Every structure is written in structure tokens, then in C-alpha cells.
Amino acid sequence: MVLVLTCLEDPTADMVIGRLNARGARIARLDPGIDFPASISFSAWFEDRLHGFLNTASRHVALDDVCAVYYRRPTPYASNHPSQTDRFSALQARFGLGGTLASLPCRYVNHPWKILAAEHKPLQLTTARQVGFRLPPTLITNRPSDAWAFAAEHDRIIYKPLRLTSFVNSAGEPSTIWATAVDPGAIDDTITRTAHLLQARVDKTADLRVTVVGRHAFCVRIESDLLDWRQDYDRISYTVVDSPPGLADAAIALLDALDLSFGVFDFAIGRDGSPVFLECNPNGQWGWLEDATGIQIAASIADLLLETPK
Known part of the structure; x- marks a missing residue:
């Protein structure tokens, strides 16, 4: 039994699932952040060993039978609900079901905590x-003086987000910040507001x-x-x-x-x-x-x- 943890629309996971099916593997695909508790129930006992079961809309999974977990792109457990009760429930789901799935004694590709x-x-x-x-020379800083010195030391520099994050721009459109060439003259005191990664191009x-x-x-x-x-x-x-x-x-x-x-x-x-x-x-x-x-x-x-x- 292989657990595949990912969102509903994930053609990349579908490619792996197709290969697993061809090898005769049993597969349970779920998106815990969306499916629990609406269509998932589970119980886990922590005694001499971790054992229990997980039921989805189409599968009964004995936790002892899981040989591997393919952790792709599951939806995050939503903990930003306006209701305090909903926030509490989401955090319990993340640390309860999520913590149990992360504790199975099997192979992970990759383990979510390691990711x-x-x-x-x-x-x-x-x-x-x-x-x-x-490696290219790299600076992470929120100090304008160090950013200016780094720009002066290297012929051309770029900015890269420390984590690729989508956001909505001023026009209301989904956007992403890519690696971008930096004009040293544009570096000012606003750099103090957070950490920035600068790198020699x-x-x-x-x-x-x-x-x-x-x-x-x-x-x-x-x-x-x-x-x-x-x-x-x-x-x-x-x-x-x-x-x-x-x-x-x-x-x-x-x-x-x-x-x-x-x-x-x-x-x-x-x-x-x-x-x-x-x-x-x-x-x-x-x-x-x-x-x-x-x-x-x-x-x-x-x-x-x-x-x-x-």
C-alpha cells in the first residue's frame, strides 16, 4: 500500500500513480487538508507500535500495511479561519492526522518535515x-549599507525571493517574483523591512x-x-x-x-x-x-x- 498525499488536480502525481498501478501496487490517494474530516476518518493507537486505520471515500487503509508515502502537493491544513473554533480544529487536524501520517515507519518521498x-x-x-x-557570491541582509557594498563589489547582482511565493498584484492578478536584475541605485532604506537575498549574477x-x-x-x-x-x-x-x-x-x-x-x-x-x-x-x-x-x-x-x- 502506497499513500499518495496531494491535491485533487495534480497531473504529475498521476504519472507516478500510473507507474505504481502498472507494478500492481495498492494505492490510496488523499488530500488531508481538504478531505479531513469531510470524507476521511481515522484512528491510530500508540502502544507497543503505531497501528490503526484510515478510511477514505473509496479505501480502507490499515496503517500497518503502508510501505511508502509519496508526499507531493497536498493542500495545507487551513488554520487561518476567522472563527477561533475553526482555527482550533484545523490545527488539531494538522498535528493529529498530519502528525500520524508523518510518523508511519515507512519510506517517504520526501518526508514533509524534511521538505x-x-x-x-x-x-x-x-x-x-x-x-x-x-556557489555564486550570496548575501542575505536587511542592511542597506551591506547591500550597497555587495553591489559595488560585484559587477552585476540579482534579487531572488528566499521562498517562491505567489501573491496578488495591484491590478488584482496572480503574480510571482522571479530572479530579477538589481539596479544598485534602487536600493534604499525599504530594504530594512525584511530579509533579502542578493546574489552575484x-x-x-x-x-x-x-x-x-x-x-x-x-x-x-x-x-x-x-x-x-x-x-x-x-x-x-x-x-x-x-x-x-x-x-x-x-x-x-x-x-x-x-x-x-x-x-x-x-x-x-x-x-x-x-x-x-x-x-x-x-x-x-x-x-x-x-x-x-x-x-x-x-x-x-x-x-x-x-x-x-x-
Whole structure:
């Protein structure tokens, strides 16, 4: 039995579920933040071992039978209700059902608490340096004087959000802040309001997207004329390439250090041909890459979920 925790509309999870079905796995798909308690009931006993059951609209799941959890994109447990009673109930659901699912003694791809920790860019950058990746000079600050000094030291700098977050702009439209070139003259005292990540811009020839599943690395070279290629997927071309020497081993070492078995890495390819680490998304998107190139990421994730833990 494999639990798949994700939202209702998730074509990427559908790809993995298709592979699991082909291997004869039993699957229970649920979105705890939406489905509980409307269509989910559960009980868990914590005695000599954790055991219990979980009922969905179509499945009865014995917690003892769960061999793996695929944690994709479940809806967050809503704890921002205006009603104090609703806020209390949502938090109890998060720590009760969510805590139980996170405590199952099985394989996770990836464990939600490990994902949360690994999403912190300072931890990523520190770990990336430890495993031997080359990094662009980076500053996280809310001090204008340090931001000005950093801009003066480096020829060109960019701003990147410390966490990619959607918001509604002044026109009422959904928006996202991408990596953006910074004019040093635009840095002013408003920088004091929060933390900002500034980075020396890499003089790159292309980008490299590396999806690591267990001990396997899938490398795709991305050609784009944009600073941040995610802004327009219609302006991208893809080429499946071999992993540069040492990169796959270092990427696996980074995941091992963060107790992860899956990660999506982004590198810039410098003029000298060497990769420069930008970030690792512990729950990154990859489905469109498989569609565009034919690389077998879904099959590899299914294999990992069904692999007997060592």
C-alpha cells in the first residue's frame, strides 16, 4: 500500500500513480487538508507500535500495511479561519492526522518535515558548499549599507525571493517574483523591512535542471534567453545530457545530508562550462520535463516507493 498525499488536480502525481498501478501496487490517494474530516476518518493507537486505520471515500487503509508515502502537493491544513473554533480544529487536524501520517515507519518521498527544513535557502547554500558545489557570491541582509557594498563589489547582482511565493498584484492578478536584475541605485532604506537575498549574477551559457531520484540523476540542459527561464516556458529548448563529472555524486550527497531521497536542482552553466549551484527544490516540479524529453522520472519514483528499505 502506497499513500499518495496531494491535491485533487495534480497531473504529475498521476504519472507516478500510473507507474505504481502498472507494478500492481495498492494505492490510496488523499488530500488531508481538504478531505479531513469531510470524507476521511481515522484512528491510530500508540502502544507497543503505531497501528490503526484510515478510511477514505473509496479505501480502507490499515496503517500497518503502508510501505511508502509519496508526499507531493497536498493542500495545507487551513488554520487561518476567522472563527477561533475553526482555527482550533484545523490545527488539531494538522498535528493529529498530519502528525500520524508523518510518523508511519515507512519510506517517504520526501518526508514533509524534511521538505520544510530543506526549503530554507541558507541551509541549502551551506550544505551545497560542504558537498563541494561552486556557489555564486550570496548575501542575505536587511542592511542597506551591506547591500550597497555587495553591489559595488560585484559587477552585476540579482534579487531572488528566499521562498517562491505567489501573491496578488495591484491590478488584482496572480503574480510571482522571479530572479530579477538589481539596479544598485534602487536600493534604499525599504530594504530594512525584511530579509533579502542578493546574489552575484552568473555569466551563463545555459541552465541545467537535475532531478535526483534515489541514486539516479536525470540531467536536462535548458536554453533560454531569460535570466529566469521559469518566466516563459514557450521560450525554452531542452536537451537531455550526461551529468557533468562529480555533479551527480555531490547532488546525492546533499540530499543524504538533508535526509531526502528526491530533489530538483538548478545550476547555471558558466562560460567555462562548469556548473554553478543555484538551488535545490525538495519537492520540485518535473512532469513537464518528462513530457518534453521522455526521461523516465515517474518510473524511477515508483521504483523508489516500492523499493525495500535497507
